[in-house]
Amino acid sequence: MSDTIDHSLSNATSNEDVTAAVLVIGDEILSGRTKEANAGYIAEVLTAAGIRLREVRVVGDDEAEIVAALNALRKRFTYVFTTGGIGPTHDDITADCVAKAFGVEIDVDQRALDRMMPYYESRGLELTPSRLRMARLPKGAELIANRITAAPGFSVGNVFVMAGVPSIMQVMLDEVLPGLRTGQIMLSQTIKVLAPESEVADLFAEHQEANCQVTMGSYPSFTGGVMRCELVLRSIDAEALARALSSLRQKLAGLGIKTG
Secondary structure, three states: OOOOOOOOOOOEEEOOOEEEEEEEEHHHHOOOOOOOOOHHHHHHHHHHHHOEEEEEEEEEOOHHHHHHHHHHHHHHHHEEEEEEEOOOOOOOOOHHHHHHHHHOEEEEEEEHHHHHHHHHOOOOOOHHHHHHHHHHHEEEEEOOOOOOOOOEEEOOOOOEEEEHHHHHHHHHHHHHHOOOOOOOEEEEEEEEEOOOOOHHHHHHHHHHHHHHOOOEEEEEEEEEEEEEEEEEEEEOOOOHHHHHHHHHHHHHHOOOEEEO
């Protein structure tokens, strides 16, 4: 029995908490042969749009693991973005796994063929069985345009399936983003502290406890033989963020700690 696939996504900004997960697919990522370069980019784009990335998961080219991950993530988050596994080779199994996760059939999609054929014909390339694999889509899928190589990504329900090649993934994400539902944008402020984080840890912990509407994190660095740290404050509430930032600066100055 198949799932009901809902494509009624809206890009209206609201006060709701819109969340996302990224599922990175590929043995080459887990082996270290290919360095993962997509999750950070997706995180940055989604954060700026008001979508909170809550989880990044990496799985190999294993059907059972991909299906299990998809089913777990798509039930927990507003959106799931996958990267990798939609190319022409035998180990590109993401489309099949998405079809299995949603309980639908998969076959060559004429819409995908219509986009791919002009690309290959203009280059004098044959649409081989391997290349034809990239036109196989789960039943009910919506296409995601790929203006680089024409072979599309696709979406089923709240799952968006994109290429693993960073340049292609990025243009696919550009296509997807305008149609997504978004929440309030997370605002961020940073204080550069010219001291080790151990000197401000207690103060910072107390400040976090006193400002529950603001999420705070400390990020140390070691430059030129000097230990420093950055205190980052984040909130969807601009006024709460401004109050917390001002108060923290005052507390640091009271301890004689210099900031940049």
